[in-house]
Structure formats: structure tokens, C-alpha cells
Amino acid sequence: MKDRTEEHRERLEAHVFVCTNDRDGEYASCGAVGAEETVAAVKDWLRERDAFWTAVSVSETDCLGLCSDDGTAISIQPRNTWYSDVTPETVPELLESEFGPDAAAVRGEN
Template identity: 60%
Template sequence: MHEQTERIRESGFTDHVLVCTNARDSEHAACAEADGDEVYAAVKTWLRERGVFWSQVHVAETSCLGLCSADGTAIAIHPRGRWYSDVCPDDVPTLLETEFGPDATRLGRSDTDDE
């Protein structure tokens, strides 16, 4: 095992957006059926357009984040400690602008920065 915290910080990484794309064969809601792939693509597009995708902001598909809904996808943004449910592809620009600023210049904040 190798800790990579310093290397990642030195590379300029500041934030991680986790997008649930979990699918399941059951009667319960899952993000895959609630446009999870489309939300994931919209997140990547918004970040690419601002030049921060995979440089400062990493994006990852995840399995269940515990916020299942038939009305949209779950997203977590760290280190901010922000959690969202029911996110639709059209919600992504507003959500990311609220979190990161219109030009993605408010990066590297934690949930305690607003207190």
C-alpha cells in the first residue's frame, strides 16, 4: 500500500464529484434508471468546458450512495461534504455553478468553509 495524498495535492487536485450510476434488479429505485449515465456525462461536460476536468476536479461513477430515487441521480461532492439526490441532467449546470462558481474558480472548499 502506498499513500498518495501529497502527490495528488501537489498535482493540483482539489475536488471529487461522485455520481451514482448504480443499477439493480429489484423493485427499488436505482440511479441507473434515473438517468445516472446522463448526469455523469453532464458533470464531465460542464467541468471540461471550464478546463478543470481531471486536472483539479476528479469525477467518478459510484455504486449506491444511499440516496436512491426514481426522480433522479445521487451526487456527492468532496471534500465539501455535499450530498444531492434527485439530480437530473438539466440540473447539473446549476448544481455545479452553485458549488464551484460559474467558471469553476471556487475549488478546494470543505463543508466548514461556509460556517
């Protein structure tokens, strides 16, 4: 086992967790309301700004406890911010509010 905590902390400013949980049942789940498309939108937005995996990592996760019929749940750590009802169309607004329009702040350019 190798502890790579410091290496990871030096490289990454944030980690975006996108719920892709899909379940059968009476309750909404992120996987059933476009989670895969939302993950793709998050990655695309960060790639366009050269921030994906350089300053911000993205992971799919199971339930974050915020599922609804209106979109996907997202958590951004270590900022401890939580969003529900995120759609591919609202990803740019969300990420711009968190990281700035060009993600320059997370790339250490501010």
C-alpha cells in the same frame, strides 16, 4: 505500493462521485433514471471550464443511499455535500452553486 496522497491533494480541490448503481427490484436506482447521462453532463460542464481532472475529478460509484425515481445521487468530497434527484438538466445549477459559474475557484483563480 506508492503513497501519492500529497500529490493528489495539491492538484485536486474536489472529487464528484456520481451514483450509477443499477439493480433489479422494487426500489429506484440511479442507473435506471439516467445516471450515465448525468455523469456525462458533470464531465462536460467541468471540461468546458477546464476544471475536469485538473481541479475536480469525477468517479462513478455504487449506491450512495439516496436513490429515487427523480434522478441520480451525487456526493462532492471533501466538501461532504450530498445531492439526490440530480438530472442532466440540473447539473449546471448544482455545479455552479458548488464551484462558481466558471469553476474559477477550484482552479485557484480567485
